Amino acid sequence: MLNIANKSVGNINVLDAGRSNPIFFASMPREAFSLLTKICMKLVDNFYQNINIGIIPQIKGIEKKFKKILYKSRNHSKGKFLKDACNKMHNISGIEKDEFYHNLVTSTIGCSYPCPPRVQKFVEPVLIEFLNKKVYYSKKPLKGKVKIMPTEGSASAILYVLNSLKYNGIVIPGDKIGIITPIFSPYLEIPELLKYDLNKICIRCDENNNWEIPQYELEKIGDSTMRALLLVNPSNPTGMSLTASTVSKIANIVHNKNPNIIILEDSTYSPFTQEFNCFFNSLPRNTIGIFSFSKYFGATGWRLGTIIMHNNNIIDSRLINSKFRKDTENLEKTNKRYAIISKKPENIKFIDRILADSREVAEAHLAGLSTPQQTIMALFAIYDILDKKQLYKNTLNNMLLTNKNNLLSPIKYNIENNNLNSNYYIVIDITKTADGLMGGTNFGKYMLENRDPLEFLSRLAKSYGTVLLPTVGFAGPFWGVRVSLVNLDIPQYEQIGQNILSLIDEYYEDFKKWEKKRLRKQELEMIKKIK
Numbered sequence: 001m002l003n004i005a006n007k008s009v010g011n012i013n014v015l016d017a018g019r020s021n022p023i024f025f026a027s028m029p030r031e032a033f034s035l036l037t038k039i040c041m042k043l044v045d046n047f048y049q050n051i052n053i054g055i056i057p058q059i060k061g062i063e064k065k066f067k068k069i070l071y072k073s074r075n076h077s078k079g080k081f082l083k084d085a086c087n088k089m090h091n092i093s094g095i096e097k098d099e100f101y102h103n104l105v106t107s108t109i110g111c112s113y114p115c116p117p118r119v120q121k122f123v124e125p126v127l128i129e130f131l132n133k134k135v136y137y138s139k140k141p142l143k144g145k146v147k148i149m150p151t152e153g154s155a156s157a158i159l160y161v162l163n164s165l166k167y168n169g170i171v172i173p174g175d176k177i178g179i180i181t182p183i184f185s186p187y188l189e190i191p192e193l194l195k196y197d198l199n200k201i202c203i204r205c206d207e208n209n210n211w212e213i214p215q216y217e218l219e220k221i222g223d224s225t226m227r228a229l230l231l232v233n234p235s236n237p238t239g240m241s242l243t244a245s246t247v248s249k250i251a252n253i254v255h256n257k258n259p260n261i262i263i264l265e266d267s268t269y270s271p272f273t274q275e276f277n278c279f280f281n282s283l284p285r286n287t288i289g290i291f292s293f294s295k296y297f298g299a300t301g302w303r304l305g306t307i308i309m310h311n312n313n314i315i316d317s318r319l320i321n322s323k324f325r326k327d328t329e330n331l332e333k334t335n336k337r338y339a340i341i342s343k344k345p346e347n348i349k350f351i352d353r354i355l356a357d358s359r360e361v362a363e364a365h366l367a368g369l370s371t372p373q374q375t376i377m378a379l380f381a382i383y384d385i386l387d388k389k390q391l392y393k394n395t396l397n398n399m400l401l402t403n404k405n406n407l408l409s410p411i412k413y414n415i416e417n418n419n420l421n422s423n424y425y426i427v428i429d430i431t432k433t434a435d436g437l438m439g440g441t442n443f444g445k446y447m448l449e450n451r452d453p454l455e456f457l458s459r460l461a462k463s464y465g466t467v468l469l470p471t472v473g474f475a476g477p478f479w480g481v482r483v484s485l486v487n488l489d490i491p492q493y494e495q496i497g498q499n500i501l502s503l504i505d506e507y508y509e510d511f512k513k514w515e516k517k518r519l520r521k522q523e524l525e526m527i528k529k530i531k
């Protein structure tokens with residue numbers, strides 16, 4: 001589609017609402033990270049023999065030295081934020097002051113291996129606080145109840161988890177995996193790769209009922225041979241969170257019919273919603289949470305994500321060993337795999353197995369996300385925690401709502417605004433749009449039966465330089481198109497709406513010619529019958 005649009009209108013004129021890279025980004029954490037880097041370099045200005053070789057600073061007294069340098073930036077907004085951020089991170093971490101600041105400095109410089117490998121000491125409690133309050137909206141504190149592993153975005157997190165589920169025999173080739181659709185396209189493709197070879201079972205949402213999941217689809221999850229369930233919640237491409245009713249129904253099915261199912265829940269778009277209903281809260285023992293900082297903080301290039309698991313989970317308490325009790329040979333192989341890093345491999349927690357498996361166990365001591373990435377992740381998190389009035393979130397939400405209204409206004413298409421909407425993406429049904437614009441005709445039926453959505457999108461790209469994606473590629477409605485509301489300027493979305501309208505007008509002219517021929521054919525057949 002991009003190639004077609006580029007050839008037609010030129011690269012600079014293309015309206016690409018297909019890709020989901022946001023046009024916005026959180027600037028203050030980046031400015032603070034830049035200032036933090038400068039402070040760290042001033043702390044290590046003990047250069048070796050006037051050559052550009054720094055010496056890692058000593059722990060003792062580093063807090064006072066750090067604050068003395070930071071004090072010089074007290075009149076700048078980034079200096080004020082960094083001071084507040086450091087104080088808040090230190091309070092949340094509970095680490096001794098000099099140790100905290102030494103950890104912060106060495107992490108920022110990136111001069112030491114991640115230690116502990118899974119997550120830096122000062123980073124984990126900050127991320128837990130952020131995920132607790134800003135992603136999962138958990139009613140009870142998660143502190144002391146969960147563990148986190150930072151990753152290179154949500155995509156790597158999913159792969160790390162699937163790999164470890166396979167290595168530990170929890171989800172093996174041939175097993176069933178449920179996928180709530182529509183969903184991010186690669187998540188449809190990954191389970192079928194030869195490496196995993198899973199039997200994919202789609203659980204389809206109903207576009208005609210505000211993307212609720214019908215009961216007969218929910219019942220698929222009750223199949224005890226379904227070993228895992230994968231979903232994006234809020235969804236890509238619909239932008240909608242699951243309803244409380246749907247989450248409750250699935251929780252009941254899991255409790256009563258399939259208590260050993262593993263749920264992989266990607267909640268990347270949660271911060272954009274006002275209400276979020278998730279399995280991480282309702283089925284904590286079954287759910288592995290995935291979150292990416294890419295979208296909300298405009299940090300796709302940083303590759304920042306997390307895996308989060310409750311300490312009390314069914315994998316550790318039940319599945320790691322019980323699955324193999326009838327197959328001693330496989331259990332011994334699994335234990336032997338992790339014996340490289342522990343004298344009691346059977347006691348290694350699953351999240352620590354994920355970490356080890358990310359480096360094929362043999363190099364587990366070199367695992368972990370780079371420390372500068374962890375540092376800026378913590379700054380992103382603390383920025384949102386300190387934003388008590390939610391100015392950042394509310395500004396983004398207002399921008400996305402404006403984009404949506406501008407887009408939908410020309411085509412008179414209605415998508416209900418409620419607290420479940422992230423408005424990061426929306427799905428437009430072109431046949432319903434056609435019927436709504438040309439009411440009282442068979443135009444929508446004609447489009448459905450005689451035309452093709454890929455043809456529609458190709459013409460939209462060629463004639464109007466506008467790129468959207470077909471939701472059929474997400475296992476969604478055949479005539480649905482996904483529009484990303486985050487990667488263009490506000491006025492451009494109204495133009496996209498106008499372009500869709502203009503193309504529908506072109507199709508309507510085709511329809512009138514087709515309808516005229518159809519009616520004429522019927523007329524001739526009637527005359528023939530009369531004669």
